[in-house]
Amino acid sequence: METMGMDEIIRLALERGFFFPSAEIYPKTPAGLWDYGHLGVLLKQKYIQAWIREIVRRDEMILVDGSQILPRDVFVASGHLESFADPVSSCLKCRSIHRVDRLIEEVAGVKVPERTPPEQITALIREHNVRCPSCGGELGEVSLFNMMFRLSVGASGDEAYLRPETCQNLFIDFPRIYKISRRKLPVGFAQVGKSFRNEISPRQSLTRLREFYQAEVEVFFNPAKANELEKFERFRDYPLRLYFDEELHITTCGEAVESRIVSSRLAAYYLALIQSFYLKLGIPEEKLRIRRLLEDEKAFYAVEAWDLEVLTSIGWMELVACNNRGDYDLSGHARVSRADMQVFEDGEKFTPHVFELSMGVDRSILALLDLGYRVENGRTVLKLHPALAPYTAAVFPLVDKPELVSKARELYESLRLDMDVFYDESGSIGRRYRRQDEIGTPFCITIDYQTLEDNTATIRDRDSMQQVRLPMHEIPSYLGGKTKL
């Protein structure tokens, strides 16, 4: 048994249409844009359904679906307009682009403060005679490269941006949704949708995209009560796989909070919730860790930051960012919009703090494919959890004979509106099994001559290749039971 390399996953994704480069017939299409084909869409939908079941419903969260285009002020308040941009300058001679604040610090030993206007940085370059590190040429005017896509809206061309993270909707919608939800803190708001980032160099297919799906949760809580969480009991003895000081520490939630490794019961609870979600989806325990970010790795808004990472064939891949954002966002929006973002609970008025679980959907799918693809004795098999597999089942007549075909089609017709099933009658039965193995279909139902006599069919399991024989009418409930998470 061996895990296939990432190259093999990409090859199979292209061959079977899980995903492929966008607008591939046009050679000038920018990198970092990918389309999902039928199988990929089914997999993604099921992944999102699992997230809704295991995170949103389990934790009684509130769903939101916000606009992808948001006005400038949102990103003034969020800090993205200033902090999501780097000062860059291109060499007038060799045209290479350099991040100049770091360069000045390196060459001249002068620290350039965050948010220094570009003109002042240009002046610093002239003053300290900073040259291009590649060729020694003169550097041009400094400009800010912002990773947000800028839009101009309507005839007046109002400045707006594609959201670089989905969560801003959850912050700006907070006052209304909080009010109508009739809920007390802590309460999680959840959203799945697209975000957009103008990456300088997107690489490795779905790991770094310019347009990508996030499934985000923002838990709003009273900072004075972060340790008063009744449901914490559920995970008190749950072993977190925490990674810090370059070592894995398997620590129960209770211990992690007592030893102050994790800031609060609330934070530990949500780390446990997200870890248990990925383990349920079938990530092997030893290939999962929750890594504490170093000070200089943390996002500009984070006061505490953990990344859930999974070990794939190309190394540890960050799937979920778990950040304690404090009151950074709500306070920022309150300041810029002058809206009241505070809540009144338990006799006091305060601005809630936020703990977020920001999941990369595309990356998660890539990681699940990477970990699931195997070659076993020459058999290629995609071991996805039955709840995630694009097709739940395939239906075959044993051989291409009219009486078996009509019976098989009858079963297929009875299933196909309620689940994703595939029908195939071409080629040998073995070839059809193997084809389904490759795209992860967990069950193959075969109609044979015995079916005509006693109305039973065989169900073959993808992983064990074993068959069981069941009465036809029991098949839907059998499949339903097997696809539960």
Add this chain to the structure above:
RNA sequence: GCGGCCGUGGUCUAGCCUGGGUAUGACACGGGCCUGCCACGCCCGGAAUCGCGGGUUCAAAUCCCGCCGGCCGCACCA
């Protein structure tokens, strides 16, 4: 963006150095025969303006230039 390597049917690839005939092979795919349970066999078929553009030449997948894209490294990365 820089440096190195690379770009040929759906996928992988031969050919490129040492220009020359309807571009090689495998797998995959479609149709047929066969087939009473794991990539069986046989027959037939579709499928590539060789990444894009320009140049050299009687002749370019092959040589030259530019561009685009990919991989790896550097840099960057909420």
